Amino acid sequence: MTLYSRITGTGSYLPPRRVSNDELAQELAGRGIETSNEWIVERTGIHARHFVADGVNSSDLALEACRHALEAAGRSAAEVDLIIVATSTPDMVFPSSAAILQHKLGIAGCPAFDVQAVCSGFVYALTVADAMVRTGAAKCALVVGAEVFSRILDFNDRTTCVLFGDGAGAVVLEASDTPGILASDLHADGSHVGILCVPGHVSGGQVLGTPLLHMDGQAVFKLAVRVLEEAARATLAKAGKTEADIDWLIPHQANIRIMHGTAKKLKLGLDKVIVTVHEHGNTSAASIPLALDSAVRDGKVRTGDTVMLEGVGGGFTWGAVLLNL
Numbered sequence: 001m002t003l004y005s006r007i008t009g010t011g012s013y014l015p016p017r018r019v020s021n022d023e024l025a026q027e028l029a030g031r032g033i034e035t036s037n038e039w040i041v042e043r044t045g046i047h048a049r050h051f052v053a054d055g056v057n058s059s060d061l062a063l064e065a066c067r068h069a070l071e072a073a074g075r076s077a078a079e080v081d082l083i084i085v086a087t088s089t090p091d092m093v094f095p096s097s098a099a100i101l102q103h104k105l106g107i108a109g110c111p112a113f114d115v116q117a118v119c120s121g122f123v124y125a126l127t128v129a130d131a132m133v134r135t136g137a138a139k140c141a142l143v144v145g146a147e148v149f150s151r152i153l154d155f156n157d158r159t160t161c162v163l164f165g166d167g168a169g170a171v172v173l174e175a176s177d178t179p180g181i182l183a184s185d186l187h188a189d190g191s192h193v194g195i196l197c198v199p200g201h202v203s204g205g206q207v208l209g210t211p212l213l214h215m216d217g218q219a220v221f222k223l224a225v226r227v228l229e230e231a232a233r234a235t236l237a238k239a240g241k242t243e244a245d246i247d248w249l250i251p252h253q254a255n256i257r258i259m260h261g262t263a264k265k266l267k268l269g270l271d272k273v274i275v276t277v278h279e280h281g282n283t284s285a286a287s288i289p290l291a292l293d294s295a296v297r298d299g300k301v302r303t304g305d306t307v308m309l310e311g312v313g314g315g316f317t318w319g320a321v322l323l324n325l
């Protein structure tokens with residue numbers, strides 16, 4: 001009997017258009033908005049982000065990430081029996097980006113659905129996939145985070161538009177006799193809807209309300225550091241582990257100061273924190289699998305390492321997954 005699920009391959013993809021802070025600052029200056037590379041780097045740790053071209057959607061980014069993940073796992077798309085895509089920027093209102101991705105992978109029949117938990121989406125999706133694998137509902141799952149946040153940014157709001165980017169990351173999660181995912185801990189508190197949201201919705205053929213991202217950065221910052229510490233501790237407790245057992249912390253890549261604050265609270269050295277936010281900004285649900293894949297391909301995170309993944313975002317939602325790679 002299969003008791004566990006385990007990540008057997010990782011992949012990621014950033015669209016080719018890389019926009020440095022200086023380039024973005026120049027574009028914004030054309031709109032009369034003032035910002036600078038220095039301000040963005042100092043407050044966030046972000047140096048650049050990647051933006052998709054017109055007509056490129058989340059499922060396109062997801063497809064590239066999945067191809068890399070499948071190759072790393074030594075699996076073909078035909079072996080996949082579950083697809084979960086975490087996204088807040090789906091291709092369409094419906095069907096799901098997961099269903100569109102399935103078709104682009106050239107397969108049909110297996111369950112495919114999206115998870116919407118904003119920047120916590122990947123840890124939510126991984127937890128759902130783990131549960132399905134452990135109950136025998138799936139043996140070889142693709143778990144993906146894919147976003148085109150450039151489509152929902154207000155480029156007249158310097159407090160938000162400098163922070164986000166587009167990208168995708170994916171893992172292949174397979175049934176295993178040995179423990180991979182050790183424990184997870186998920187939460188939501190809808191009383192904080194207003195501090196990070198895209199409040200618009202489609203009605204009668206029109207968008208009602210603003211379809212652009214709104215955020216109270218300071219409120220998000222304070223809440224994020226607190227809940228990330230709590231989620232990490234709760235997950236460690238469920239797994240019967242302590243902070244000392246963590247080889248690598250891979251937090252949601254939103255802001256270097258949030259990541260460092262979380263590491264400090266967990267008494268983890270900064271050399272144990274995987275940071276890729278400088279290269280792609282906040283890619284919401286894609287950020288954790290992007291960072292994981294980058295760390296695996298760099299040879300930092302290796303098979304057997306104990307890794308803590310942590311997400312936090314709109315909703316408010318937050319959660320963590322502890323795993324042995």
Ligand SMILES: CC(C)(COP(=O)(O)OP(=O)(O)OC[C@H]1O[C@@H](n2cnc3c(N)ncnc32)[C@H](O)[C@@H]1OP(=O)(O)O)[C@@H](O)C(=O)NCCC(=O)NCCS
Pocket residue numbers: 034035036039040043044119158159160162215216217218220221224254255258282312313314
């Ligand atoms: C958004 C964030 C970077 C702002 O940093 P901060 O240190 O809180 O900065 P403040 O909001 O206090 O703004 C400080 C000043 O910088 C200005 N400012 C804001 N954005 C700026 C920008 N892009 N360029 C230059 N100046 C900017 C503000 O207008 C303010 O000016 P003032 O003092 O004259 O009023 C920070 O709050 C943050 O990272 N929050 C969490 C965001 C996040 O990670 N969200 C996603 C979670 S899923």
